[in-house]
Amino acid sequence: MKKAFVIIDNGHGAETPGKCSPDGQLKEWAWTRQAAKALAAELKRRGIGSTLLVSEARDVPLRERVRAANEISRLHDNAVLVSLHTNASRSDGRWGDACGWSVFTAPVASEKSRRLARLLYEEACARNLKGNRSTPAEGYWTASLAMCRDTVCPAVLTENLFHDHAGDAAFLLSSEGLRCIVELHADAIEKYYATL
Template structure:
């Protein structure tokens, strides 16, 4: 049984990067949970362990200590970026990384960029830095920076469910390739959306629209029919 440690960056009192109605901690957690669900559902002989599965704050030492104690075979720390510019996707290894970490980075970066290809995401490349999550992990470790929250074009992409799905799929494919995992026979799992749970990126807008009476607060993830759209338009007209 292979053990994969997925670290959702930031959390709790530490939101990470913030911009365009998004918080890094929310995106990191959404992708991390998706990676666990798909990897365990689609592949044999793998267990995915998480630094956090809810919106809680953890010190960096606590994250790497737990991963090391668990004897994980690899670690991926999931983040979003900030700092403006052209935006895009990039990965990091430790500056004095092992050959195994370099191999993990190469496979993971390649698979994620392949999944993001339909969305014209800028490839910022494979980089090295003195980052705690990569430095203090005893197993091959890579940190992924999944687009820029403070770049409008990237933020618009992050708000699309299909881009989140692509990020999840790329992480899953990269990890599976690196570990040589075997797919479960006859098992192609489509990621199902719980229509009763609002997406993290849409939560503020959904709450505001519900308070104004545009929606009744139920089924935030459900498709909208033309008749429902008509009701929404009339409600908005009546609010003027």
């Protein structure tokens, strides 16, 4: 396996407005930080190095996160970046119907980014996390997201279920749910490096 290194971006900070379940139980920033830490520990257990791009609770602007990610990726030949998020279908603070897991790459993404996204999608499907929305045939979505678009290493952004869907939120808040999301990422990352 080629030397593996994962830059884990845990996205929004505590000051980002909204971004929580309608009952206030699941805050995206807090959940993604918990998931990022658990993923780093799981990767370490598998012999894969990683770093958390943002360790503190505060909001770190996108531009700063991109700059930091690019600096780190220059120190590692085969670094990849995974940005962790939870999704939302509504902006009015109510529970929504949309559920399920999805992954994004930039519209102009490297073959490696697309391969990692595809592997992540396959792991999500294997865990029955596809949800109730139609997914592009290739398994991943494309969007002009700074963390994918402006980073120099292969980069993907995962939307780990909907924090405004009651079932998804309950699953994410369970230890089983967190474990499932962490292992999904670790398995896909391991497969990515095994075939690099």
